[in-house]
Amino acid sequence: MLSYWLEIVLAIGFVTALIIPVAISDKGRRSFVLAVRSLWLHKLRAFLSVMGIIIGTGAVIALMAFGEGSMQDALDDIKRMGATNIIIRSVKPPDDGSTAKRSFVAIYGLTRHDYERIATLQQSGTITRMVPMRVFPAEIRRLEKLHNGRIVGTTPEYADVNQLELAAGRFLTDEDCLEMRNVVVLGAAVARDLFPFSDPLSPENRGTIRLGQYFYTVIGVLRDRMPTGGTGGSQAAEDYNHDVYIPLETTRARFGRTVFIRQSGSRMGEQVEFSQITLTVSDIDKVRPTGEVIREILRQHPRQDWAVTVPLDRLEEAERTKKRFQMLLVLIASISLVVGGIGIMNIMLATVTERTREIGIRRALGAKRRDITMQFLIEAVVQTSLGGILGAVVGLSITFLVPWLASLLGETLPAKVHVPSIFLSLAVSVTVGVLFGWYPARRASLLDPIEALRHE
Amino acid sequence: MPAVVRVIDLVKNYYLQSDTVRALRGVNLEVAEGDFVALMGPSGSGKSTLLNVLGCLDRPTSGEYYLGEENVARMTDDQLSEIRSRYLGFIFQSYNLLPQYTVVENIEIPLLYQGCKLTEETRQWCISLAELVGLGHRLDHRPLQLSGGQQQRVAIARSLVNRPQVILADEPTGNLDSKTSDEIMMMLTRLNAEGKTIIMVTHENDIAEWARRVIRMRDGQIESDIRNKRPRGFGDSVPELPLDNLTPTSPVNVPNSYSPG
Numbered sequence A: 001m002l003s004y005w006l007e008i009v010l011a012i013g014f015v016t017a018l019i020i021p022v023a024i025s026d027k028g029r030r031s032f033v034l035a036v037r038s039l040w041l042h043k044l045r046a047f048l049s050v051m052g053i054i055i056g057t058g059a060v061i062a063l064m065a066f067g068e069g070s071m072q073d074a075l076d077d078i079k080r081m082g083a084t085n086i087i088i089r090s091v092k093p094p095d096d097g098s099t100a101k102r103s104f105v106a107i108y109g110l111t112r113h114d115y116e117r118i119a120t121l122q123q124s125g126t127i128t129r130m131v132p133m134r135v136f137p138a139e140i141r142r143l144e145k146l147h148n149g150r151i152v153g154t155t156p157e158y159a160d161v162n163q164l165e166l167a168a169g170r171f172l173t174d175e176d177c178l179e180m181r182n183v184v185v186l187g188a189a190v191a192r193d194l195f196p197f198s199d200p201l202s203p204e205n206r207g208t209i210r211l212g213q214y215f216y217t218v219i220g221v222l223r224d225r226m227p228t229g230g231t232g233g234s235q236a237a238e239d240y241n242h243d244v245y246i247p248l249e250t251t252r253a254r255f256g257r258t259v260f261i262r263q264s265g266s267r268m269g270e271q272v273e274f275s276q277i278t279l280t281v282s283d284i285d286k287v288r289p290t291g292e293v294i295r296e297i298l299r300q301h302p303r304q305d306w307a308v309t310v311p312l313d314r315l316e317e318a319e320r321t322k323k324r325f326q327m328l329l330v331l332i333a334s335i336s337l338v339v340g341g342i343g344i345m346n347i348m349l350a351t352v353t354e355r356t357r358e359i360g361i362r363r364a365l366g367a368k369r370r371d372i373t374m375q376f377l378i379e380a381v382v383q384t385s386l387g388g389i390l391g392a393v394v395g396l397s398i399t400f401l402v403p404w405l406a407s408l409l410g411e412t413l414p415a416k417v418h419v420p421s422i423f424l425s426l427a428v429s430v431t432v433g434v435l436f437g438w439y440p441a442r443r444a445s446l447l448d449p450i451e452a453l454r455h456e
Numbered sequence B: 001m002p003a004v005v006r007v008i009d010l011v012k013n014y015y016l017q018s019d020t021v022r023a024l025r026g027v028n029l030e031v032a033e034g035d036f037v038a039l040m041g042p043s044g045s046g047k048s049t050l051l052n053v054l055g056c057l058d059r060p061t062s063g064e065y066y067l068g069e070e071n072v073a074r075m076t077d078d079q080l081s082e083i084r085s086r087y088l089g090f091i092f093q094s095y096n097l098l099p100q101y102t103v104v105e106n107i108e109i110p111l112l113y114q115g116c117k118l119t120e121e122t123r124q125w126c127i128s129l130a131e132l133v134g135l136g137h138r139l140d141h142r143p144l145q146l147s148g149g150q151q152q153r154v155a156i157a158r159s160l161v162n163r164p165q166v167i168l169a170d171e172p173t174g175n176l177d178s179k180t181s182d183e184i185m186m187m188l189t190r191l192n193a194e195g196k197t198i199i200m201v202t203h204e205n206d207i208a209e210w211a212r213r214v215i216r217m218r219d220g221q222i223e224s225d226i227r228n229k230r231p232r233g234f235g236d237s238v239p240e241l242p243l244d245n246l247t248p249t250s251p252v253n254v255p256n257s258y259s260p261g
């Protein structure tokens, strides 16, 4: 955050350093005004000739914004999932016809055996925390009200790992788990839905939540939680606000090993011991190696009924995306530099020929070669700078418009304005003006005054 | 009267691929301060070439040219620019105003290249010059909105703005009818009466009659040099104008240390 502001301050300083000499000196201001007036005589021509620069600048700013946006998105995700966490999930394998008995009960996923094998890593101190979870869809009832949500059976540490924030009450405790209490923590949406008017924690609401055949008492309500973005198919985007949390042991005792899920009319049995195990690794450098070790352990499963997500991988992915954007950016910037530069040079050469007589007049009235060079150079730079500013406006509009359009179509396209890229592309525009304006300006200054005066 | 312009054995050759054009073949000339010279001669006799050399727009092939005390013949391009901007005023046949500038801005141009700051004071000076040539009511007009005579008057005002030592005019009335020509000549005569040195190229005898001295050229050499006993305009009722401040404040003096940057 600090470096972000530092960048902005530096960038603004850079631009003021460019502007001040022009603004302060009488001559600078005058040259600027005269250049703008000369350009104004051929508005359309000037506009068309800086088109390359407008497009280049706009593209650079927009692309950087999308690169930044996806990076920020990834960072937010990682923060939410925990940078030192590893998430192991049970994944239902595709039905393979070869399995002889096609039972109605699908048995897959992480088992107690897996849990114990992974737990051995705890002894080396690499893993500081293991939070198992069992998740299944369920009808959450209170009186005549029904909320279709999910039951999450878990342990107290879940709250820390997922950085849960309580709106009221408390989360599960070790006692809740040991005694297999019938207690429940509600997600924000569930609480809103089932307790529209009363406080879920008040004594008269004790034991009014029904899950399956048993009644439960609300001990806590969570704050609204942002949904997590999906990661490469291994994890679907989740909305936590429809979850309710009960002790893991309680799910085992009350729901048994197999739960039946109504799915498009038919009932499907599922026997999954752990839907997910979330591990916390002691050291951020050990996250990836630990992930590999766990993958190695789970590879012994006969079927691919598991998935390991390392949130830190998201970071790598985002960095790769960003790098790709940056490479594209360099490409586009250099193309626009060349194309824009050629456009400017072309128009400036034409201008010099067209205004040969003017050059002769100015020379006769005392202009030195240097004055003529400066006049045309300033004109070129003013032109490219205005092009750059226009391009920045275009780029920023894209940055704000495209995500908005995407949101209308139900897509999310994160974009975050990358401030240095604005100043970078403006600096490039100025440089293009200087580089490509130099030759025509020099040519203008080398004209012979008498011949220039005779020019029609 | 000291000579403000002194030319010794001036030669100007143009080297083309096939042959050499000898435009000036040893011209010797002295022009005193406050003189009014008309250069005449057939087409191709070298009048414009001589005027360009005198105006420091061109360098001679050989010979010496003293403007004031300074030998201008060997100066660098930048030094010549400096001389033009400080000590010379130009009036052209085709006016040569910048179309994108207003009357006042056109008059200001030479000041721009003197490196002097454009202030309210210089602006007032330019306006007073515009008034002097009778265009006080046209300050914000563009050249294309003016008649030829009016444009030439702007050019005269412009040639005065740097308080020049010498005004050089190449056929200043070449594009104008006789009535407007007389107006312009009246104006130049008035300036001369106030002490300005004027060197003017012309084809027409009635225009040359306004000058104090008529020099005829032929084949790059001076053929004759005659004092006009009674120039036109002399003794006419020329309205007095406050032109004291038009005379140069300092003699022609380019610092020797001047180096082109």
Ligand SMILES: Nc1ncnc2c1ncn2[C@@H]1O[C@H](COP(=O)(O)OP(=O)(O)OP(=O)(O)O)[C@@H](O)[C@H]1O
Pocket (backbone or CB within 6 Å): B014, B021, B022, B023, B041, B042, B043, B044, B045, B046, B047, B048, B049, B050
């Ligand atoms: N740039 C040049 N290159 C080659 N020859 C030139 C050049 N300028 C002038 N001349 C030649 O020099 C000679 C003198 O030309 P100059 O223009 O001085 O004549 P002028 O007396 O002004 O004629 P006019 O009355 O027609 O204007 C002519 O023969 C002309 O062809």
Ligand SMILES: [Mg+2]
Pocket (backbone or CB within 6 Å): B047, B048, B049
């Ligand atoms: Mg001529």
